[in-house]
Amino acid sequence: xxxxxxxxxxxxxxxxxxxxxxxxxxxxxxxxxxxxxxxxxxxxxxxxxxxxxxxxxxxxxxxxxxxxxxxxxxxxxxxxxxxxxxxxxxxxxxxxxxxxxxxxxxxxxxxxxxxxxxxxxxxxxxxxxxxxxxxxxxxxxxxxxxxxxxxxxxxxxxxxxxxxxxxxxxxxxxxxxxxxxxxxxxxxxxxxxxxxxxxxxxxxxxxxxxxxxxxxxxxxxxxxxxxxxxxxxxxxxxxxxxxxxxxxxxxxxxxxxxxxxxxxxxxxxxxxxxxxxxxxxxxxxxxxxxxxxxxxxxxxxxxxxxxxxxxxxxxxxxxxxxxxxxxxxxxxxxxxxxxxxxxxxxxxxxxxxxxxxxxxx
Numbered sequence: 001x002x003x004x005x006x007x008x009x010x011x012x013x014x015x016x017x018x019x020x021x022x023x024x025x026x027x028x029x030x031x032x033x034x035x036x037x038x039x040x041x042x043x044x045x046x047x048x049x050x051x052x053x054x055x056x057x058x059x060x061x062x063x064x065x066x067x068x069x070x071x072x073x074x075x076x077x078x079x080x081x082x083x084x085x086x087x088x089x090x091x092x093x094x095x096x097x098x099x100x101x102x103x104x105x106x107x108x109x110x111x112x113x114x115x116x117x118x119x120x121x122x123x124x125x126x127x128x129x130x131x132x133x134x135x136x137x138x139x140x141x142x143x144x145x146x147x148x149x150x151x152x153x154x155x156x157x158x159x160x161x162x163x164x165x166x167x168x169x170x171x172x173x174x175x176x177x178x179x180x181x182x183x184x185x186x187x188x189x190x191x192x193x194x195x196x197x198x199x200x201x202x203x204x205x206x207x208x209x210x211x212x213x214x215x216x217x218x219x220x221x222x223x224x225x226x227x228x229x230x231x232x233x234x235x236x237x238x239x240x241x242x243x244x245x246x247x248x249x250x251x252x253x254x255x256x257x258x259x260x261x262x263x264x265x266x267x268x269x270x271x272x273x274x275x276x277x278x279x280x281x282x283x284x285x286x287x288x289x290x291x292x293x294x295x296x297x298x299x300x301x302x303x304x305x306x307x308x309x310x311x312x313x314x315x316x317x318x319x320x321x322x323x324x325x326x327x328x329x330x331x332x333x334x335x336x337x338x339x340x341x342x343x344x345x346x347x348x349x350x351x352x353x354x355x356x357x358x359x360x361x
Contacts, residue, residue: 004038004066007249007334011039011256015068017131018042019255020090022075022083022122023097025055027218028138028202030210031248032094033059037068039252046075046086046097058211077118083125091131092255095122096138098181107173115181123188132195136254139182141203141240141265141324142167142175147313148238148320157323160201160263172313182263196261198254202247203240203267203324207343208350219356222347225277226288228360233299234274234291237313238322240267241276243343246335253333260332267324268337279341280348289359 019036023029024045036043045059050072053060063070073086077097087093097118104110119137126132145151145158146166154162163183167175182199189197205218224230247266254260277291284290329335351357 005035005245005249007253008035008039010334011253013039013041013252013256014091015040015042017091018044018071018089019092019094020044020046020083020087021094021096022046022077023095024059024072025211026096027209027211027214027216028205028244028247028251029094029096030058030062031244032096032251033070034062034066034210035248035252037063037066037070040067042068043070044086044090045070045072046083047072048074048076050074054212062210077114077121080121081125083122084128087125087129087132089131090129091133093122093126093132093135094138094251094255095119095135095185096251097122098138098178104173107169107177111173111177112169112180115177116184119181119184120188123185126195127188127192130194134195134255135185135189135197136251137182137185137197137199138251139185139199139201139263140175140178141201141267142172142178143182144201144265144324146172146175148322151322152320156321157325158265159325160265160328171310198260199263200247200250200254200329201263201265202250203242203265205244205247206241206340206347207244208346209244213354213356218347219351221273222276222344222351223357225273225280225290226284226348226351226357228289230273230277230291230295231289232291233293233295234272234277235295236272236274236297238270238272238320240270240322240324241340241343242266242268243338246337250329250333250335253335257333262328264329264333265324265326266329266335267326268343269340270322270324271340276340276344279344282341283345284348284352288357 075082098115144162164179274294
């Protein structure tokens with residue numbers, strides 16, 4: 001188990017009042033909870049079912065090994081008032097709960113409604129809870145752009161000033177859900193003055209999980225890199241990646257840095273799926289059918305629907321460059337990004353140990 005994060009000693013963390021973490025069993029949330037517990041904070045963990053010991057066991061173990069404490073509360077994103085009890089007495093709210101998948105049949109019902117209405121539910125609870133002074137929202141670079149054409153239209157580099165205007169229910173609806181959810185958060189925050197909102201916008205999150213069998217899209221992608229699906233070639237679809245531990249650091253630093261404000265792009269590297277596969281070759285290339293060559297764009301476009309991707313997205317992300325400007329996160333939050341290869345190796349090793357990457361037959 002990774003020890004307490006070094007950055008915690010540089011922050012003045014208030015341990016006299018509890019904090020709320022929504023979606024506490026999630027991939028990012030787990031590391032946020034760990035760092036808070038290591039700092040001695042009392043964490044109110046909002047989950048769907050506190051009695052499901054299988055899903056909460058890793059969080060209970062983290063609390064047992066740390067000076068902080070954890071209390072579990074039942075809450076549902078689509079039930080008004082369901083976060084009131086969990087939020088009572090909390091000074092900070094970390095809203096991390098939101099679906100991350102591209103495999104949906106009804107994007108409005110499965111992506112947009114939970115993201116937007118869930119954000120409204122949580123932040124309206126913050127409005128009712130006098131103790132809350134800050135809300136840290138987990139958004140995404142998906143709320144900033146959809147594809148590399150958006151990057152080109154922004155002058156070749158995307159910053160916190162950019163907003164996604166190209167995603168729709170028919171084109172990359174996940175990006176639409178994150179855009180609308182973050183806009184709803186700013187709308188609610190701007191309508192009051194007691195608490196302030198700080199947003200983190202991670203790119204594709206990679207790195208080792210703390211919980212069992214994580215279901216984030218990140219793990220689906222890395223599974224495809226290692227199970228043989230891309231053995232004959234990987235697409236050069238441009239994406240940004242960031243380690244989950246830096247994402248957790250950004251959340252906690254944003255919560256306890258008085259001057260923190262606005263949005264923060266979190267991205268360690270501008271890369272693509274082939275480069276990610278190649279980064280795993282030195283350590284795992286003899287054991288796994290990792291990609292070594294690019295998949296031709298025409299072929300990729302042809303097979304895109306078979307792997308759940310939109311042909312338009314593939315065309316628009318396989319050509320031009322992508323640059324996500326992480327300057328603000330480095331300067332305002334003090335984030336120092338570890339190399340992509342290190343993050344991927346630790347993530348993949350953990351997935352292999354857990355039996356998550358099974359070879360195609």
